Amino acid sequence: MIDSRIIKRLQAVVGKQYVLNKESDLITFEYDGSVDRSQPTVVVLPKSTNEISELMKIASTAEIAIVARGAGTGLSGGAIAEQGGILLSLTRMNQILEIDPENQIAVVEPGVVNLELTQAVSKFDLYYAPDPSSQQACTIGGNIAENSGGPHCLAYGVTTNHVLGIEVVDADGEISWYGGRTREHPGYDLRGIMIGSEGTLSIVTKAILRLSRRPESVKTLLAIYQDLDQASAAVSAVISSGIVPAAMEMMDDLAIKAAEPAVNAGYPENAGAVLLVEVEGLAELVEEDVADIEKVMSKYNPLEIRTAKTELDRTKLWAGRKGALSALGRLAPNYYLIDGTIPPSKLVEVMSKIKEISAEYNVPIANVLHAGDGNLHPAILFDERNDKETKIAFEIGGIILKLCVDAGGALSGEHGIGIEKRELMPYMFNNDDLDSMSKLKTVFDKKSLLNPGKIFPDKAESATTTFSQSSSVSNTGTGAYI
């Protein structure tokens, strides 16, 4: 139960209508885009940094957990109030405070939607480069928390490469700026340490973002291969040939099957894999690169290579890729999405192992990947109403992630560790590594009130806990993994 005096104090800060604790409200704040669910005790929607500072002071004194939430599109349970407490929904802080086209920066509040920023600055021939697949809905604050990537980060880098400064409120309610309007800032990179910290260190309340100049020309190629190995080999070959495309995306047969009816992108349904390659830049360079890429990709026996002729074609080719994951809803009621990263040179090896696992367990796995940078997105299909299927899906998830780490990769490329992968952290990092990270947490959040329990494995459970038995996914009953 919640202390009504605390509710009153929260209401005094943000206004009564922005403190929600009816059952019907809480039920809509118990999920994000991932499989976990847990209800916050109360949802608070602040409008300003000062309000957040006041809220933090209340929470800190009463020792109540605070979990920040953007649009709730995250895929690792980062915005889920697992231990209850206050869910800080930042959607009302959605103002673009300043656009400075000369310095190519924008100052924004955390609730600004990624794509809306790009739309707002497009009149200056600028855009915000990180483009997660959920960019139409996800917020900058969430992007910063998860250090989000997107297809084009192959060439342009992830969120951290595009954030110059942030205003944060720490667990004691203190407001500070880390970094600023300049490209460089002396001393420890506090800005950098916050980005990707999944809301466990501070709440980001403003951000100064670096904007990029729109490329002069964009060309998109679609290469269709009979099997995944050829497509994977083509990826490595393109990069070895000295070209870094803006994006290099791959989808396997199952993903194609799901996406095609949803978006009619024109992907052939009998293909084993399609490779989507985008080249951007100076018109002449794009022409030259496209010619070279075609040459390289042809060596791997493509069934067909297409070039998007119009902007509409291009949008369609991309729509297939961007909507592929969610379109999996057409194949199975649920999917469990893995976000492991591997060195691209291991693509053929790891992808064939994933296929083997799929066959061995007789569980369909659809693959959508940012192939250029080795960020895999295997989606394990299952029906959450079937307990056995669910259990197996999670077991396979753990196996695949271990495969990624064994190949020299990482547990998460862009979704974060959150709830779902924390028990696997010891597989990638030893105790010393993890201790060093936990020390950082104590610098910013001594009482462990900010997004408690995320990223780090539960100390009470042994490091050998298997992934499928992780506390986050057991005992949740039907309908919990949607």
Add this chain to the structure above:
Amino acid sequence: MNDINTNSKNKVKVDSILKGFPFSNPPLEEDLYKCVHCGFCLQACPTYVQTGLETESPRGRIALMKGVIEGRLTMNNDVIDHWDMCIQCRACEDVCPSGVPYGNLIEKTMSQVSKSRKTSILTKVVNWLLLRRILTDQIILSGLVGTMRIYQKTGMHKLVSVLKVLHLIPGNLGSLHDSMPRISDKFFSADGQTYHPFGEPKKTVGLLSGCIMPLINGPEMRSAIRVLTRNGVKVVVPKEQGCCGAIHSHVGDLVKARDMARRNIDAFLSKDIDAVLSSSAGCSTRMKEYGELLKDDEVYIDKAKQLEYKVKDINEFLYELPIDPPKGRLESNVTYQDPCHLAHTQKIRSQPRELLKLIPGLNLIEMRNSDRCCGAGGTYVITQHKMSLNLMDDKMKTIEETGAQIVTTGNPGCWMQMNQGTQKTNMSVEVKYVTDLLDASYQAERIQNEPETEGTSFNESAWEEERLELRSQWEKRPGDRRKRRDR
């Protein structure tokens, strides 16, 4: 730690008692669970964009439906409020990669709501009168609206506004007075009449006249007919037709909606026509989904599918025809507002724009979020007046940004809403249908008297003839009125 944290109950548990919606034909579980809550729908949803609240988003509303189905929530007013807030623009469906049939889900949910809603007798009576009697009977409706016309014409309307006696009326109804739509000087009515093109007709179409549109958009409907006949299309307006039923299903009265559907199916299928057209996006959407509405009606299901196949939005039809490019210049900046029921449900986006681009001199400027709902949405203006106004304000802002003199659209709801917006904001923007501008351009052809160019089939005397026939149709009307009453 405070006890607020050690709340182990936060782990979601599902109570298996008291599961589900109370009445038959609830939203289907398998449709609900297609939603993987990815959140792609959020920014498409006008009420989410306005409030930033998950509860006012499609994903949130689906979560509430799941909550009820799973027995974690009862269908109380807290829950219903959020469903009520849904404007049913179905913009979310358009962006949903999982193919969640949201329109169908909310329609079925609203049907559950309307059956369970505890409403005052007065509201029940008003609803019954409005939905079951007035909207279904064009004669009563036109009589009523005719009275309103007199009210507006005589200056009473202004007087009442100025005297501010409206706050005496409870609820939203007072403020609604000011948003009363402008009523056409000339009504349109479905009398079984036929409009002939010059020469042998290329196609024959049936026109859905609708309930509100003939009363507020008489002149606009005539424009649309002129554009059709100008392009060799014969237009029949069956007398037996009625309201499409959209408003009924919007508020959850599916029984009446089905009645209306059956009536229209009979009216149009009995005619020898190539297509059934509507100038109202809401109506064509409803008619294109008669099959889903009547899927349990063994007698009508096949006929419903047959009709669905013939239904076209007028812009869609004209674009596919294709029309003769009009030659009269219209020097103006024009923007286009996508009606939800064209863009999201029928995926008709490019056709109206392409039609506009045919008009010489016309400069089409895109507005931001052209496909975000303007806040009209059937009875939404009444039931969610405040939200409706907020959405309208946003829409007016984006129209103003374009600097256009004319905003075009394809639905009477949008037309009324934006007209009200221009009045409220004193903007000098005209609200038009796409067909209005096509008609104006065709008319300007004559006035400008451009030298005849090759390939145009325009014939002055045919045009005159057409006009005469149209006029004769209207002139017949006053005499007809008494006869219709006798019916």
Add this chain to the structure above:
Amino acid sequence: MNQTIKQKNTADFVKSLSQSLKDELTSPSDYHSIDNVSPTIVLSPISNEHISESLRKASEYELNVCPIGGATRLAIGNKPTQYDLGLTLNKLDKVIDYKPSDLSITVQAGITLEKLQKQLQENNQFLPISAPLTQRSTIGGILAIGTSGSLTWLNGTLRDLVTGMKTIHPDGVISKSGGQVMKNVSGYEMSRLHIGGLGTLGVISEVSLKVLPKPENEVSVITTFASQADAYNASMSIFRSKINKLCLSYINPGALHHLNIKSIKPGHLMAVRLFGKNLSLNRCIDEVDSLLKQHNPKTVSQIREQEQEDVWQKVSDFGWNSDTKPYLSMRISLPPNTVGDILGSLESTTITKGLMPGLSTNVGHGTILFHVYDVSNNAEQNKFGEIVSDVRRLVRQRRGTAVIEQGPEFIKEEFGVWDGFEQNQKTFKSLKSNYDPLNILNPGRLL
């Protein structure tokens, strides 16, 4: 601490070392001294375990440690409050893992930039990092300082290139974060604390870096102008254009004089390094040409191959080799659009005091290297203080920072070398006390 105790501790420390580490003991020289303070002993570990042992035992015997890379820029930072043990990493200079098609390389921190680039060059790749004196500068040292050179990746910073790091804590614990893949959100990015951390929280021992394919063709256009305005405006117009550029610098006559590049005539210099394939490079050259024409250039020339490499290396070395060493040097970071109007003020405040300003600017990045040369060698000392105050005032007005990179001790002491993190001082201190509770690493140099 009492000097005799310190001596005893040092002796005990040495005695306690394992034999293999004892073998790596060296005697201190000028090479290891920081602001004229020399360490008592120097160790050159050959493994991570060696570093770990050195640090663990230094903690035990309360010795203060300064990690040293190529010792090229030890002048950066405040004077150490205590300096007993120099830890040079030159022997840790191996490439640990490199697969060209992964666009990633993992190296030991002691590898020199030159050696690293050579290895990459063999596979037609490169690291978009430039630093002074590449034959000596080590990756670990470059990262600990954390500032970017004239070469930047997509106008970003050094930090953008690091994907993973292994560091050794003062208590000897070895920990890693990140990894070899470019996209990675698995735990905190601990490397961020060490890049620019000046070795105050731990010793960087291994680094994974993102590398890029070497462009097919490169050419640099070297242009001189009669006026600063012309030169700067020309460089801004090139910055704003969409042509492919790797480096873009404006260099003032004072700096150009010291750079002493024979082929370049005196004046205001704008240099841009272009890249591309055949058609695209030609397009870039043409476009630069037409942009330059609008700004009254005096001389325009193109350089390629080795000549090009040499010129850019000289620009990178500026201020750090013996020819160009200034009396005072500040590194200024600004919002890019304020750079133009500050350049003149920086020059005039120096010239009015009878000194010579040398300015080298990474255009568009907003970085200015501001060097003051005492040509006559007899300027009054207080003049330098006035310059520092003037510069900091000008920079603060424009929301930038001005760090003193080199200067006489009295200036460093009076003004403090760092600028811009006053507000974060509390957090910095808390980080320091968490990771180096005994304050044995580089005491006083950053905090």
